[in-house]
Amino acid sequence: MADPVDSGDELFESLRKIDLKKEEEKAKELARKEAEHNAKAQQRLAELIGTNSTLLVTISSIRLIGGAHTRRSFLDRLFNPLLSANRDRPYTLAEALNEVGSVATKLQRFDIFHPEVHTFIDRPSPTDPSSTVTDIDIFLQARERGRISLKTGTDLGNVEGSAYGNLTWRNIFGGAESLTLNASAGTRTRSAYQATFDAPVLSDPDTRATIDVLASSTLKPWASHEEVLKGAGAKFSWATKSGTRHQLGYTGVWRQITGLQSNASPTVRHDAGDTVKSSITHTWLADRRNHPFLPSRGYLVKTISELAGWGPLQGDVAFWKSEVETSGAVAIPIPGIKGDSGVSFTAGLRAGVLYPLAVGLGSETKHSRINDRFQLGGPTDVRGFKISGLGPRDGPDAVGGDIYAAGSANLLIPFPRVGKDMPLRLQLFANAGRLLALKDKKTSSESVYSTVAQLGDGIPSVAAGVGVVYAHPVARFELNFSLPLVMRRGEEGRKGLQFGVGINFL
Template sequence: MEDTQLPTEEEQRFRQQQAEASRRLFALLEESAGSKAHINAVTILGTKSTRPSFLQTATNKILEAKNVADVINKSQDVAETLMRLDIFDHVHILLDNATDSDPLAAPGSINVVYQVKEKSRVFIKTGTEIGNNEGNMNGSITLRNVFGGAELLETVASFGTRNSSSFQFTLGKPVNASPDSNIDFNAHRVLCNNTLTSSYEELARGAGLRYKTLSRFGYHELSYDMTWRSIDRVSPSASLSIRKEVGHSLKSSINHVFVRERRDDILLPSNGHYLRLSQELSGVLGLGDSHFFKTELESQFCHQFGGGQILKDKETDEFLGLHPGFVMSTTFRAGWLANLSDDDDPKKASTVSDRFLLGGPLSIRGFRNAGVGPRDYRDALGGNMYWAAGISAIAPLPKLESKPLRAHAFINAGTNVPSGSTLQSTAQALMKSPSISAGLGLIYRHSIARIELNYCVPLTAAKGDQIKRGLQLGLGLNFL
């Protein structure tokens, strides 16, 4: 039997005094919350590298306070903003009655003091990353707060399966000292290995300007890029269509991306919705060799049925979590690429790198990577228009409800076609019999990626499609 030491009378009295002091403090705050108050001064202690003018912009919001409640709420909001700038290890707040230190201060004046500690300005990181059917090793050197205004200078080098080598340089800064808006200049050099789907490699070198911001609707990204691309590493077995693409091209484009993320988990969601819409206009100001407009839509909706029951270990009675229930997930994707060049000027059109690829374990399961759509022999050429849809029923495995392992059944369908000569022929191509597959499988949610092992059965396929009946392994972030 364990000994239980009771608190002494002195300890009990101290605890009672603490509880009484807290009760009186909350009562005082409640009484004075609506009392008029204004900020006398804002002081930030502990900064060495950050510019005073930048900090003044970051803390201006607190000067709008009209009463005690405003002072408390806005001072906390500013502290959160300072932390989100990612240049401080911690931010502590101290509110002080200004008349205590300055008898000449107006009644109701409050001094706000922030005690901060700046993060190290140099940060070096190495690691591995997993994307959609892609893995890489990378290393980066990051300089924080370069000019004292939360600027970020980052150099990243990575080597992977799809991007054989990638080097990127970025210099960015927050706009109006807000962590929700950022503008950056970037330069890159990427060697992209496309030999899994087509017989070529592409080297891209470029630079651009990018603006990123958050609104109440979601995330926005607006950018301008100038990229010099060259397809000059073609295998001996490359098709004639790929050989015609060999050479250099210059792309001058404006891009916009909108993302609305309302799912409870990005890898294995149970509830919520996701929307991503992107547009690209190439050939801006008449520059470059590629003139086209490209837009793509991706959406997902998930809903959970049942679940919520408490799961406990039968032997130890330890809490394991809540029953995940059953989930229905629907996903839809579509894209359209319109060439804006004249028919007699084929060099000013899109290349194989601009067009859409469809098929594989992350899109239409039961088909090989880029196995749905136009191709020449073994080389995927990509389509100008596509749509793909999928529905999945996801359930936990018996006695493994608390584990990140699920079983699912799915149906996928889609079409990937070139542009038609007329609107009617284009519509007919999109509405023709799609490529369809169905199957069963297991989903494992790893901390950095989602892994699927499925048994797939292609039900219908277009001429030239590459099917993959049987087991198929998928590793990535976004699945149909």
């Protein structure tokens, strides 16, 4: 016979579960009714706007609710251009809502508010009842993000594992300024520290000024040394009306090639020691792809130009360095599948040249140094080769080159039973590349011309393979099985599995 106390406990526990279940059902029903109410309200609002889209309105005020730490002068630069007092004609209701929506989008892009920014419209008491123009007040409701955030974690990719810490202080002075402190330590990047202060200019999320300070120590086993960097820089970036982006920056950095291995080549030993690089850099970007890591249509064009040690820049090294990158993607229709099939073809091309300059007036032009030259090969550019596996070598060391060209072709196919909406693809690829050092000529221009001509002399190094691609929101992951098909003497291929993580793949 059951203990009456135990039976009573079981009864009360059963009743409690029944009550909880009823409360859960009530909560679900309330949530469903609220969702239906919101959907109907949105539908009524859309119908109301549709029938009154040509109604003439003036915006008398715009206010932000929830911006306690955002200063008024910062918001005035956003809001004042929309006020009808600063315009020579009234809006239509559709125009007013479109302009307010643009401002709400800008607020989201400053990264100081949560993504949801709600818009409310109020009509104050009319001062002129006979007027055919409606006066409205705009209220934007937002919720500020936490001003300080701390992240720690680990990274694994490109044959390196690391641990990192990141501290961000947002909206420091109430104008979307931010200070970011990064620290990391890993198997290849032994230590890296960086402090970056970033601020929008004139309340424009597309125009920004940045100042950064960095210190790092990185092992470079492919060239038998360790590189230590300490420096600072300043950047100014902006966007044009066509959507292209520019960045102009200055960097001053002290570099040290140290920690040479016992078998380091004469080239590495010759370049060991300290140098100071003082350079200005310009980056131009036009990105028309529909996805940064898994595009199915669109194109990208990017150029990077750097001038170091010339004229007033000073420093121990002088050169002109330029790179260009292009890529395009097209969707491939499949018979029997309506709309986007998820199958796409992408192709990319990169090329670069380093042109040595004289450090001072009257001095001779010197050969480039190993820490300024291009490196080619690895899971994020020419797959099927080891990191820096292509190009000139001196004994066991990859010493880099002054001119290169590389290209790839990729066919991306959705996995069966996974679907095209998942960021997971099967990849078939073929890529090729060639990296050369400048030939010794009477002048640097003759050397560049003859070396560029040599790029087309013979077949480049080629590899092909199959792999899996996963497009995470912050990076692209690839696991490929690669097979080198063409290699030159001394180059290092990578037959078998190769794992890569990055934001910029060839």
